[in-house]
């Protein structure tokens with residue numbers, strides 16, 4: 693059964709592409725047939741995939757921000773290979789409402805990266821309110837999780853972020869540290885799970901929190917329609 697994961701936030705630069713590509717590499721490298729759809733016209737995930745070394749686990753990619761070739765339909769463009777188990781969607785900071793509705797259809801889980809900064813916190817909080825309304829109508833079985841990204845645990849900015857999220861009943865399911873591992877991996881079409889384990893041990897532990905949350909989520913057909921509210925105060 694295919695499980696669709698959408699990585700989304702209207703705040704630019706918060707880590708949507710980093711999380712999308714690392715999720716795709718995690719699942720692919722753990723034996724799940726995986727697809728990565730890039731809804732961002734800047735094509736960052738598509739470029740990342742084009743650089744992916746051939747000896748690594750393959751990921752099926754679609755540059756979904758661009759219209760299909762003349763001789764094929766949109767639904768043909770958005771098909772995935774038979775047997776695909778995980779579908780990851782990287783999205784742009786700016787989306788029209790109809791694009792958001794298309795993206796949300798049949799979604800299993802939604803991941804919202806957030807950076808430890810007051811501007812990012814406020815923008816993301818507003819975004820989550822708006823997203824929650826659309827999710828309730830267009831993806832009622834989907835669960836939403838916040839992931840703190842580029843975290844430096846000993847900083848005041850991190851503590852402020854955790855308090856901000858906790859006060860709003862939005863505590864992050866995972867906190868990913870600020871490290872060049874992500875930058876280096878991205879430059880080579882890899883995720884941290886494709887890199888040497890001894891260099892990325894700490895990061896793999898952080899990722900396990902996110903994977904544990906994802907894999908514990910029920911499929912849409914099993915879920916309570918209000919499940920999306922159990923992780924976030926989106927009323």
Ligand SMILES: Nc1ncnc2c1ncn2[C@@H]1O[C@H](COP(=O)(O)OP(=O)(O)OP(=O)(O)O)[C@@H](O)[C@H]1O
Pocket residue numbers: 703704705706707708709710711732736783784785841842843868869870871872874875878
């Ligand atoms: N945990 C991290 N540690 C270090 N650098 C990071 C981390 N996460 C992201 N970055 C870097 O921050 C920059 C922005 O990340 P990314 O491109 O993933 O954000 P985005 O939300 O996709 O941006 P956009 O809104 O432009 O699509 C990139 O240069 C990326 O390598």
Ligand SMILES: [Mg+2]
Pocket residue numbers: 708709710732736783784
């Ligand atoms: Mg991006």
